[in-house]
Amino acid sequence: MVMVSKGHIHFVGIGGIGMSALARLYRSRGFRISGSDLERSEITDALGKDGIRVFTGKHTRANIAHSATGVVYTAAVRRENPEIREAKRRHIPVHTYAQALGELTRAYRTIAVAGAHGKSTTTALIALTLIRGGLDPTVIVGTKLREFRDSNFRRSRPPHPAGPPHSKPWLVIEADEYRGSFWNHSPEIAVVTNIDREHLDFYKNIKNIEAAFLKFLLRLAPKGVAVLNRDDRRLRRAATRLRRPRPDIRIVWFSLRDAEAGRIAPRLRVPGRHNVSNALAAYRVGRALNIPSSKIMNALSRYRGAWRRFDYQGTLAGAKVYADYAHHPTEIKATLQAAREHFPKRRIICVFQPHHYERMRDLWREFVGAFDDCNGLILLDIYEVAGREHKRRSGAVSSARLAEAISRRGTPALYIPDSRRLNPFFRENLRRGDVLLMMGAGDIWETTKRLMAHHTN
DSSP states (O other), X not given: OGGGSOOEEEEETTTSHHHHHHHHHHHHTTOEEEEEESSOOHHHHHHHHTTOEEXXXXXXXXXXXXXXXXXXXXXXXXXXXXXXXXXXXXXXXXXXXXXXXXXXXXXXXXXXXXXXXXXXXXXXXXXXXXXXXXXXXXXXXXXXXXXXXXXXXXXXXXXXXXXXXXXXXXXXXXXXXXXXGGGXXXXXXXXXXXXXXXXXXXXXXXXXXXXXXXXXXXXXXXXXXXXXXXXXXXXXXXXXXXXXXXXXXXXXXXXXXXXXXXXXXXXXXXXXXXXXXXXXXXXXXXXXXXXXXXXXHHHHHHOOOBTTSSEEEEEETTEEEEEEOOXXXXXXXXXXXXXXXXXXXXXXXXXXXXXXXXXXXXXHHHHHTTTTTXXXXXXXXXXXXXXXXXGGGSOSOOHHHHHHHHHHHTSOEEEOSOGGGHHHHHHHHOOXXXXXEEEOSSTHXXXXXXXXXXXXX
């Protein structure tokens, strides 16, 4: 596998949030790193500043250096990619991101955080809890954290391959369920925040999704710990199925009904009941590791929020502007509910960029009902990710049709196909004191940065 010896690792799709963190980890262990991505981004620029060579634009076999000893590629990259083909032609070991990360989980004592929603925040809170508890974890998180100097990676001391299992350092990671990626992991502690209808292009139905999460939990190390959300009925069902084949696994529950919820909620700097739930998961992990409650509470209270998670950007035309990564109906509802709790008397305007045609098709009714807590909605065109879907198979869905359906439900919704029209629209329609949520997982973040760059905050 890739981590056996020092060498030169090339990352195909290095601009992804997880891929970039993994690249930083390999670099911190003494590997030479290069990578490629179709587009230049904030992440690729940051990697370049760190001394990592990144090729942007069309993938080409020339990007694979003669010194390359291993290649890691993201799940969005197809196997016929010219860089993958070139690596195989030269008999260079090739691994997916999930396989490479899975290898790391066996070199460390691993805490893997899974779930349809809340993975990044929960991973961050667990990482801060372990740091405060003196456990010095290595962390790979799917967002940038202020506590990590705006990085998605934190390094601990390196593991000693010959040491006993409990001398290994801790690793905290997000365990992505996309295409069964988390089946590659072998954690000592598995956290699951929730199970929801997501990635239906791969799983097809909720029954298969539940089975996928159960398969992930079954990969726990002997006498491992499963930290599960009791408020999720699908997780309660999964726990019942888990006990039969794996009675050695200790199940630890967390719930918004727990007494600790009342103590945690006023200490959090991030709004919303969903974040209280995420913090409860971190609390239970901390207690399972015998970290004192006072240190856990201190860690939770210090968390300042993550990049693109209700992330304050400044003011625009007198409105407070927040960026948020929410792209699934459940996440949208949770974010808007949190905004409504935080700003009960203000007008909330949301700009949303849908992410994938197939997600909109499969969750159409959920999307129509997701925006009830905002006072007005602007829909941009659907963002497509290369290699992740086939537009022609997604059916007759569009942002224009979604705007019509949401308007009929009662929330004023407008379709604006060209993001360049947002600036004049905001000048005419935003009021001082409004809250503007720029929401989505696509390039709406770049749109937000451009809008803010033209305004004095």
